[in-house]
Amino acid sequence: MIPGGQPNLQQLLQQAQKMQQDLAAAQQELAETPVEGSAGGGLVKATVTGSGELQSLVIDPKVIDPEAGSAEETAETIADLVLAAVRDANASAQQLQQQKLGPLAQGLGGGGIPGLPF
DSSP: OBTTTBOOHHHHHHHHHHHHHHHHHHHHHHHHOEEEEEETTTTEEEEEETTOOEEEEEEOGGGOOTTSSOHHHHHHHHHHHHHHHHHHHHHHHHHHHHHHHHHHHHHTTSSOOTTSOO
Protein backbone atom coordinates (compact mmCIF):
# COMPACT_ATOMS: atom_id res chain seq x y z
CA MET A 1 0.00 0.00 0.00
CA ILE A 2 1.06 3.53 -0.61
CA PRO A 3 0.63 6.30 1.97
CA GLY A 4 -2.99 7.24 2.52
CA GLY A 5 -4.21 3.63 2.61
CA GLN A 6 -4.72 3.24 -1.15
CA PRO A 7 -3.74 -0.13 -2.65
CA ASN A 8 -0.81 -0.24 -5.03
CA LEU A 9 -2.54 -0.84 -8.36
CA GLN A 10 0.61 -2.13 -10.02
CA GLN A 11 1.01 -4.75 -7.28
CA LEU A 12 -2.65 -5.76 -7.55
CA LEU A 13 -2.32 -6.09 -11.31
CA GLN A 14 0.76 -8.31 -10.94
CA GLN A 15 -1.04 -10.51 -8.41
CA ALA A 16 -4.06 -10.82 -10.69
CA GLN A 17 -1.86 -11.77 -13.65
CA LYS A 18 -0.06 -14.42 -11.57
CA MET A 19 -3.38 -15.87 -10.40
CA GLN A 20 -4.58 -15.95 -14.00
CA GLN A 21 -1.42 -17.79 -15.07
CA ASP A 22 -1.74 -20.23 -12.15
CA LEU A 23 -5.38 -20.87 -13.03
CA ALA A 24 -4.57 -21.48 -16.70
CA ALA A 25 -1.77 -23.89 -15.73
CA ALA A 26 -4.06 -25.78 -13.33
CA GLN A 27 -6.80 -26.02 -15.97
CA GLN A 28 -4.29 -27.33 -18.52
CA GLU A 29 -3.06 -29.91 -16.03
CA LEU A 30 -6.65 -31.02 -15.39
CA ALA A 31 -7.33 -31.34 -19.11
CA GLU A 32 -4.32 -33.65 -19.42
CA THR A 33 -4.86 -35.78 -16.31
CA PRO A 34 -6.79 -39.04 -16.82
CA VAL A 35 -9.17 -40.14 -14.07
CA GLU A 36 -10.81 -43.56 -14.06
CA GLY A 37 -14.15 -44.72 -12.74
CA SER A 38 -15.65 -48.19 -12.77
CA ALA A 39 -18.82 -50.15 -12.15
CA GLY A 40 -19.83 -53.78 -11.82
CA GLY A 41 -16.66 -54.75 -10.01
CA GLY A 42 -14.53 -53.35 -12.83
CA LEU A 43 -16.55 -54.85 -15.68
CA VAL A 44 -17.09 -51.35 -17.08
CA LYS A 45 -14.38 -48.68 -16.87
CA ALA A 46 -14.65 -45.06 -17.92
CA THR A 47 -11.74 -42.66 -18.23
CA VAL A 48 -12.34 -38.93 -18.15
CA THR A 49 -9.94 -36.03 -17.98
CA GLY A 50 -9.68 -34.03 -14.78
CA SER A 51 -11.85 -31.45 -16.52
CA GLY A 52 -14.59 -34.06 -17.09
CA GLU A 53 -14.18 -34.95 -20.77
CA LEU A 54 -14.91 -38.63 -21.49
CA GLN A 55 -11.80 -40.16 -23.09
CA SER A 56 -12.49 -43.88 -23.16
CA LEU A 57 -14.98 -46.53 -22.18
CA VAL A 58 -14.09 -50.21 -21.74
CA ILE A 59 -16.77 -52.89 -21.42
CA ASP A 60 -15.60 -56.35 -20.43
CA PRO A 61 -17.10 -58.99 -22.76
CA LYS A 62 -18.30 -60.88 -19.67
CA VAL A 63 -21.05 -58.26 -19.35
CA ILE A 64 -22.54 -59.55 -22.61
CA ASP A 65 -23.77 -62.96 -21.51
CA PRO A 66 -26.27 -64.37 -24.02
CA GLU A 67 -27.56 -66.81 -21.40
CA ALA A 68 -28.23 -64.11 -18.78
CA GLY A 69 -31.54 -63.01 -20.23
CA SER A 70 -33.03 -61.18 -23.16
CA ALA A 71 -31.03 -58.83 -25.34
CA GLU A 72 -33.16 -55.98 -23.95
CA GLU A 73 -32.22 -56.86 -20.36
CA THR A 74 -28.54 -57.17 -21.30
CA ALA A 75 -28.59 -53.80 -23.07
CA GLU A 76 -30.28 -52.20 -20.05
CA THR A 77 -27.68 -53.70 -17.69
CA ILE A 78 -24.82 -52.44 -19.88
CA ALA A 79 -26.37 -48.97 -20.04
CA ASP A 80 -26.72 -48.89 -16.25
CA LEU A 81 -23.09 -49.99 -15.79
CA VAL A 82 -21.84 -47.40 -18.28
CA LEU A 83 -23.74 -44.62 -16.51
CA ALA A 84 -22.39 -45.73 -13.14
CA ALA A 85 -18.81 -45.89 -14.41
CA VAL A 86 -19.00 -42.45 -16.02
CA ARG A 87 -20.55 -40.97 -12.87
CA ASP A 88 -17.82 -42.56 -10.78
CA ALA A 89 -15.12 -41.12 -13.05
CA ASN A 90 -16.76 -37.67 -13.02
CA ALA A 91 -16.95 -37.70 -9.21
CA SER A 92 -13.22 -38.41 -9.11
CA ALA A 93 -12.62 -35.64 -11.64
CA GLN A 94 -14.54 -33.18 -9.45
CA GLN A 95 -12.42 -34.14 -6.45
CA LEU A 96 -9.30 -33.53 -8.54
CA GLN A 97 -10.68 -30.16 -9.65
CA GLN A 98 -11.19 -29.13 -6.05
CA GLN A 99 -7.66 -30.22 -5.14
CA LYS A 100 -6.12 -28.29 -8.02
CA LEU A 101 -8.38 -25.26 -8.23
CA GLY A 102 -9.63 -24.88 -4.65
CA PRO A 103 -6.46 -23.16 -3.39
CA LEU A 104 -6.65 -20.72 -6.32
CA ALA A 105 -10.23 -19.82 -5.41
CA GLN A 106 -9.15 -19.20 -1.82
CA GLY A 107 -6.45 -16.89 -3.15
CA LEU A 108 -9.23 -14.86 -4.74
CA GLY A 109 -10.83 -14.29 -1.37
CA GLY A 110 -12.68 -17.59 -1.13
CA GLY A 111 -15.55 -16.32 -3.25
CA GLY A 112 -15.08 -19.07 -5.77
CA ILE A 113 -14.67 -18.76 -9.50
CA PRO A 114 -17.82 -18.53 -11.65
CA GLY A 115 -18.41 -21.72 -13.57
CA LEU A 116 -16.39 -23.93 -11.24
CA PRO A 117 -18.11 -26.40 -8.90
CA PHE A 118 -16.90 -24.95 -5.58
